Amino acid sequence: MASAAEDRKGSGTYGGREVIALFDLDGTLTEARQAAEQATLDLLQRLRQTVAVGIVSGSDAPKLREQLGSASFSSFDFVFCENGCVVYEGGNLVAQQSLASHIGEEKLKEIINFALHYIADLDLPVK
Template sequence: MSYGKRMAWLKKQEEQEYYDHENVVLFDMDGTLTPPREAFDLSLLTPLRDLSKVATIGIVSGSNYDYILEQMNFLIRKSEIVYNLHLLPCNGTKWYQPPIHNISDFDLVHENNMIDALGVKVYKKLVSILLKLQCVITESDLDIPLTGEFIQYRGPMVNWCPIGRTAGQEDRKKFIKIDKKTNLRVEYMKKLQRSLVLHGYDKHVTCSFGGDTSFDIYPNGWDKTYALQHFPDKTIWFVGDRCEENGNDKTIYDVLQKHDRSYKTESIDQTREIISEIIQNIKMETV
């Protein structure tokens, strides 16, 4: 075997050790691995590297693929963990398998479409409902910052962001402060759900809070539990921060909590502690 071929073979063996594990640990992104809409916290790199030696890692987010690439750029571009990393945007209704070597990209192997599932008529009416609610917020007396891209179609879901997806960190902080003071999103969640019931669409779609500033709307059953089907016969764990009522982590948290394999985090520091606990639990189970 030539030197070049041997080095390629050794590299392949190094990557291979990350591929197939009995355990899969799924993480929410915003508020769990990253501050909301910010970059991956590098303090988690070593814990995730240790975790990748005993489990497959997945990121299941309400965000789309581009947002995950943007926020997790360091982990994806500069760490060997990438060979053991599954990306599951839009609650796992899109599934990207890990690259197989350092010059390949993630491989999209599964994707679903909201318009195909609901039909054009229902989708258009849903967008109409969201636009009307956005107009009510815009014309209210609340001093809410407004930017652009209030409604974003992601394929498997629609994201409605009252301040706009293009809002910067200062606008986001201002909105979050207003939201906590007035319960704005709670009130508009009620309005949205009432509108869906009025039109009979509550039988077809589910609404949840998306992060700190938005709402996710998707076909029933397309919450984060959707991601579980991609890992049959595996032992799955979950870590997320939005595990309360209407939070987009609640459904998968509740399902796996029955087996004591889900964790709610409130900070990056706590996520780091949870990772260490999961590693110890996996090692104890495999003894």
């Protein structure tokens, strides 16, 4: 079975390369943490006839599903959750990575401790 991107072969290109239109969800396609409007979802489906369309968010998959309402992940070519740590293509989970498993618990602990010390040492003006 051909993917949606393969069905568009020959269209949706720029400079000889395939194009993907990526959209942030919160604060761009929707009000922060709110459901997408049907008109917005319909427009994305029309755009998808020409180029690959992806949704990008820092939120997890359950929150994205809640915001997308009637549109399932398979309604988009790509869905990037948790700032790209979880990736769906055509509605199927294709990649999942955590920062801890990528760099290791010890390195992550170092980074967190550095950030906490940095914040604690900031000299903030009184407001």
